[in-house]
Amino acid sequence: MSYKNFPMVPRVIFGRGSFNQLSEILEPKRLSINSPFIYLIDDVFRNNDGLLSRISLAYDDKIFYISTKEEPKTSQVDALVEEIILMTKERPSGIIGIGGGSVLDLAKAVSLLLTNDGGAKDYQGWDLVKNEAIYHVGIPTLSGTGAEVSRTAVLTGPEKKLGINSDYTPFDQVVLDSELTADVPVEQWFYTGMDCFIHCVESLNGSYLNTFSETYGNMAYELCKEIFLENSLSKVESQEKLMMASWHGGMSIAYSQVGVAHAMSYGLSYLLGTKHGIGNCIVFDYLEEFYPEGVKLFKEMKKIHNIELPQGICSNLSDDEFNIMINIALNLEPLWENALGKNWKQIISAKKLKELYQKM
Structure with a gap:
């Protein structure tokens, strides 16, 4: 049997205020005075002097502010690459x-x-990238997606929503500074945190489960329960623990896979532009049949934090629009195989998916 030899993030720094060490991390990596560092920064920080004053630009270093009103698109990547070149x-x-x-x-x-x-x-797709990426650093200001640790860059393309999954995708360096998550609005905090919780539920209940995934998944799952159900943590403890839940949740799917909620939320995102975290929540709310225990806990968490999910987002869709979402979802075969086993095509159908989408 041949086992996958996955890369991990080789360097990570953790701690409140560790963002202040960014320039000393980067400086040895500068190739020349004509070879700038390019910063892609969420435009929510455009006027945030507290963050921006801690970034030391030199030579031709440049900041691009990135709007996150929509999910990242392949066309957006191409435009940025062209501008940088x-x-x-x-x-x-x-x-x-x-x-x-x-x-x-x-x-x-x-x-x-x-x-x-x-x-x-x-x-x-999977393993289509031929050449190593240039040096890249990830600094999360939200916790839950696991993007800081995963080998995937999820993008909406002209025909599908699918990640660039490759051994060259993971960051070379990650900075985990939970202070950067301090001002996240409650709903955003919840939706992104639930992305992590749902990762864990899907990984821990999947047919791809193995001890590697299970160990990380259980750790993240327990942290999510502590953060979102028990409500006994201080704000700082909650921020630190969610940052680690995100890391471990991302690690748990490195050697396994996600499942039904992610497959279906990709459909919502592609057609309706629904953001990933909230899309997962909208879908997961209706998946008792697949994840009874996880959905029960999720509904409790929603109640504790007074979260009202959008209703009726699929109520006015045409058959053609439903079919677009269904096809996007069904094309994610590894996710369905993980969720339902090798015979998943006998369990899930376009009709079944349409019935689920119609409830949302």
Whole structure:
């Protein structure tokens, strides 16, 4: 039997205030004065002097502010890559992503497309990337997506929503500073945290489960229960623990896979532009049949934190629109096989998916 030899993030720094060490981490990686560092920063920080004053730009270093109103697109990656190539004299020293999962995924994708020909859509899938990415650093300002640790950069392309899954995708360096998550609005905190919780439920209940995934998954699952059910933690403890839950949740799917909620939320995201965290929550709310214990806990967490999910987002869709979502979801075969086993096609059908989507 041949086992997968997955890469992990080789360097990680953890601790409140560790963001202040960014310049000393980056400086040895500078290739030349003509080889800038490119920062992709969530535009929510555009006027945040507290964060921006701690980034020391030198030479031709440049900041791009990234709107996260929509999920990251392959066209957005291509546009950024083109702009970076046109403005730099030499290949950049590195790409630094500062933001939530969308910005981190963009940073991973841009670092790959600077060394691989063609467009981002050409690499949506598994192990299609041929060349190593340029040096890239991930600094999460939201906790839950696991994007900081995963080998995937999830993108919406012209035909599908699918990640660039490759051994070259993971970051070379991650900075985990939970202070950066301090000002996240409650609903955003909940939705992104639930992305982590749902990762764990899907991984721990999947047919791909193994001891590697289970160990990380259980750790993240227990942390999520402590954070979202018990309500006994201080704000700082909660921020630190959710940051670690995100890390461990991301690790748990490195050697396994997600399941029904992620497959279906990709459909919502592709057609309706629904953001990933809230999309997972909308779908998961109706998946008692597949994840009875997880959904029960999720509903309790919603109640404790007074979260009202959007209703009726699929109520006015045409049959053609339903079919687009269903096809996007059904194309994610590894997710269905993990959720339902090798015979998943006998369990799930387009009709069944349509009935589920119609409830949302």
